[in-house]
Amino acid sequence: MTSASSHSHADHHAQASGDGHGHGPDRAYLLREDNITLSPGTGRGLSRALLGAGVIGIVLAGFGSTMIGPAGASHALAALHVGVMACLAVTLGNLWYILLFSLVRSGWSATIRRQMENVASLVPLLGVGVIGICVADLVLGHPLFRWMGEHQGDYLLSKKSAWLNQPFFYVRIVVYLMVWTFLARRMTGLSLEQDRTGDKWLSAKAAATGAWGMLFFALSVAFASFDLLMALDHRFFSTMWGVYYFAGSAYAGIAVCILITASLRRLGRLEGVVTEEHNHDMGKFLFAFTVFWAYIAFSQYFLIWYSNIPEETAYYIARKTGGWNALFSFLVFGHFLVPFILLLFRPFKKRPGLVMAMAGWAILAHVADVFWIVRPSVYASGDFVDKIGVGGLWVDVVAIGGVMAVFAALVIRKVTSGVLVAVNDPYMDQALEHKNYV
Amino acid sequence: MAGRVMAGRATGTIYTTESGVPVYGIVAEYATPADLYRASEMVRDAGYARWDAYSPFPVHGLDEAMGIRRTRLPILIAVIGLTGAALGYLMQHWMSAVDYAQVVQGKNPRDWEAYIPITFELGILSAAFTAILGMLAFNRLPMWNHPLLRKDRFLRVSDDRFMICIEASDDRFDPEKTRHLLEAAGGTNVDLVEDEPEMPVEDDGGH
Numbered sequence: 281m282t283s284a285s286s287h288s289h290a291d292h293h294a295q296a297s298g299d300g301h302g303h304g305p306d307r308a309y310l311l312r313e314d315n316i317t318l319s320p321g322t323g324r325g326l327s328r329a330l331l332g333a334g335v336i337g338i339v340l341a342g343f344g345s346t347m348i349g350p351a352g353a354s355h356a357l358a359a360l361h362v363g364v365m366a367c368l369a370v371t372l373g374n375l376w377y378i379l380l381f382s383l384v385r386s387g388w389s390a391t392i393r394r395q396m397e398n399v400a401s402l403v404p405l406l407g408v409g410v411i412g413i414c415v416a417d418l419v420l421g422h423p424l425f426r427w428m429g430e431h432q433g434d435y436l437l438s439k440k441s442a443w444l445n446q447p448f449f450y451v452r453i454v455v456y457l458m459v460w461t462f463l464a465r466r467m468t469g470l471s472l473e474q475d476r477t478g479d480k481w482l483s484a485k486a487a488a489t490g491a492w493g494m495l496f497f498a499l500s501v502a503f504a505s506f507d508l509l510m511a512l513d514h515r516f517f518s519t520m521w522g523v524y525y526f527a528g529s530a531y532a533g534i535a536v537c538i539l540i541t542a543s544l545r546r547l548g549r550l551e552g553v554v555t556e557e558h559n560h561d562m563g564k565f566l567f568a569f570t571v572f573w574a575y576i577a578f579s580q581y582f583l584i585w586y587s588n589i590p591e592e593t594a595y596y597i598a599r600k601t602g603g604w605n606a607l608f609s610f611l612v613f614g615h616f617l618v619p620f621i622l623l624l625f626r627p628f629k630k631r632p633g634l635v636m637a638m639a640g641w642a643i644l645a646h647v648a649d650v651f652w653i654v655r656p657s658v659y660a661s662g663d664f665v666d667k668i669g670v671g672g673l674w675v676d677v678v679a680i681g682g683v684m685a686v687f688a689a690l691v692i693r694k695v696t697s698g699v700l701v702a703v704n705d706p707y708m709d710q711a712l713e714h715k716n717y718v
Numbered sequence: 719m720a721g722r723v724m725a726g727r728a729t730g731t732i733y734t735t736e737s738g739v740p741v742y743g744i745v746a747e748y749a750t751p752a753d754l755y756r757a758s759e760m761v762r763d764a765g766y767a768r769w770d771a772y773s774p775f776p777v778h779g780l781d782e783a784m785g786i787r788r789t790r791l792p793i794l795i796a797v798i799g800l801t802g803a804a805l806g807y808l809m810q811h812w813m814s815a816v817d818y819a820q821v822v823q824g825k826n827p828r829d830w831e832a833y834i835p836i837t838f839e840l841g842i843l844s845a846a847f848t849a850i851l852g853m854l855a856f857n858r859l860p861m862w863n864h865p866l867l868r869k870d871r872f873l874r875v876s877d878d879r880f881m882i883c884i885e886a887s888d889d890r891f892d893p894e895k896t897r898h899l900l901e902a903a904g905g906t907n908v909d910l911v912e913d914e915p916e917m918p919v920e921d922d923g924g925h
Contacts, residue, residue: 578834585831588823624796717778 305712310552316700318549323696330689337682341675348672354423354658355669357416359676361424363683364409365508366532366650369525370643370687372501373533375400375460376526377565378467379497382483383490387710388561391553394702395540397468398694399533404464405690407457409683410508414453425449426657427514436591437514444514449507456504463493471702478704501526509650512657513598515591520580527576531569532646538562538639540695542632549700556630557714563629566642570623573649574616598656602667607652615645647680733886733893735910742865742913743769743885744896745872746905751777754880757903758783761882764899768888772866772875791856795848802844807837865911883911 338360345356374396381389381396413424422429427437428446437444466489474482502522510521518524541554541562584592600608619638622628628638655676659667705711733741748754751773758771762785771777771784807830814820815827825832854860866872866883875881882905884896893910900908 582831582834586823624792715779717781 305552305709307709307712310712311701311703311708315549315551315553316703318544318547318696318700322547323692327689327692327696330685330692334682334685334687334689337678337685341679341682344672344675344678348669348675351423351658351669352672352675353420355655355672356675356679357413357420357424358654358658359679360416360683361413361508362647362651362654362676363680363687364406364413365654366647366680367683367687368403368406368410369529369646369650370532370536371400371403371406371464372460372497372526373529373531374537375403375464375467376497376501376530377533377537379463379490379493381490382467382486383494385483385487385707387707388558388714390705390707390711391550391701391714392537392541392558392562393471393705394698394700395544395695396533396537397464397471397702398698399536399540399691400464401468401694402687402690403460404457406687407461410453410457414450425511427511431514434514440514444511452503452507456500456507459496459500463489463497466493471705472698474704475699475702480704480706483706498522498526501529509653512654513595516595517592518580518584518595520576524573524576524580527569527573528646528649531566531573532643534562534565534569535639535642535646536691538566538635539643540691542636542639544695544700545632553701553712555714556632557716558711559632559635560626560630560716561714563623563635563638566635566638567620567623567629570616570619570642574620577611577616598667599652603670604652604656604667607648611645611649611652614641615649619645647684651676651680733891735912739915740913741886741893742911743883743887743891744893744900744908745866745869745881745883745911746900746903746908747871747874748880748882748903748905751880753904754882755780755783757882757900757905760903761884761899764890766884766888766890766896768891769882769884772872772881772883774876774878774880789856791849791852794852795845798848799841799845803837803841806840807833810836863914865913869909869911871907871909886913 341356341360345352348355377389377396378393378400380386381393417424417428427434427444428449431437467486470482470486470489473479502525505522505525509525510516510518538559541550541558544550545554581596584596598604619641623638628634656667659669702708735741746757748757754771754773755777758780761769762783771780773780810833811828814832819827821827866881871879872881882900882903884891884900890896897908
């Protein structure tokens, strides 16, 4: 600390003598240049390596599809779909937090919001991934969205044709992507404009966007999850599905934000800007969505288990038999019980190392969840014993790993390309002195 | 009351006022939250344990300034909550799968799914009751009366005054030194507080 900064600390004490404690933030010192920007070139090598590895993985998955049996195309496309949907959930989760924080005028989050914007602004690129999956599915004769192909003429499908028909499906996908892209660009655009102009009223505009944006976000995410995940089995229906996908996205979304801010702190940035108090609150969100996900997942399962209607139970039978039951059990313990118990304890929400470990685990659990949703659909109608496709598991690893590596590379690029906090946020002081008084 | 006066007094001294009433403690007034905060830090650093700060509204960070440790209540809540959940599960399992096993809707009576809602509810119920009752017990509530309520000036802590009262049951309590400390911390109207008189046990026969 320089002498100039300690001087201004003393000034602040003098000003704050009436407020009870007078440990106010020293904004100019905390937001100094070398604390909120990365040195040029940071992460460039890692980003390039991840991008290269990711592209190789995706290409390998493409080759793999021809090598692992008759269901190869379906298998590889489903694996890529897992990767895209898991990463899409992360971006949507972060978009939701931005909308929420703006809507409720949250103060503490001003120092972490820029990182959420960085992730959310990748929505259009994930949109390219979704379109890529849809095009590949179309070209390959619908190995993924089978209701467009081999299941045509099915009685249940004909009853649902008002919604599940090809032209309307593709229009809907485009509409979802447009809604998300618009919301992400609008929210990040307002924030970046505030960086330049310092206009406090831009936060009010963001709050207004948050109000109606939240509604469109909720509807688009729910229906997109119906179309992109639930419709993999056209017989299946669950009114909780949209909330289920949202719960996973908010869970994985905050985990990625935790990882980014913790990594930046490891690089010696955001010192005193993102503190253990912010970790604590992000950790509380992680905890909250651990519980929320389990609550929704169980409620959905429970009602279907109890009512025992064949077109609903088929979904769970495919995911609880033939080897998939192991993954089901893993989700119960790994996505809920173990993180739930650990996150009850404060150090797992606060201490940088531990909270990073919890966040990393959360991302793994989230990918396992999407894997468990998508991949059993490949062999559901095939051999009852080997419904996993063990011989093709390496394709899953390269495909999912590839998509995630590309996503991680893009996140790193985005994070390293600008200032690390929204410097002119009107709530910045509140966020800098944020403390959990409990 | 006598039990509480004796409890913290390792030295065994009982201070009394001139009229012979046992002393509950010494109270001092502070004008602003900032004064209260600094005075609390001084009292904390002087090593007192049995004392309290009184304010019309919550003062952020006062817990730290007073040196109050984090409550252990969460551990109790977790233990009793999880016990309640486990007992809830075992109760249902015993009733529906052991004592009077019945097949309902073709389900195996030993299936775990059907028992989760009640298990969850009982876990929440026991945790919530532990939280509320434990909070009351740890704070020694409900407290129907308090020696400080006999002070007219104390009523101002629900309006515009901040007070610290150091109790005579504190090991470090000393009528002179404690008074000096509170005054040095900026306290005004420093005053002795009389303890509650013992309630008469037998009927006085006066009616």
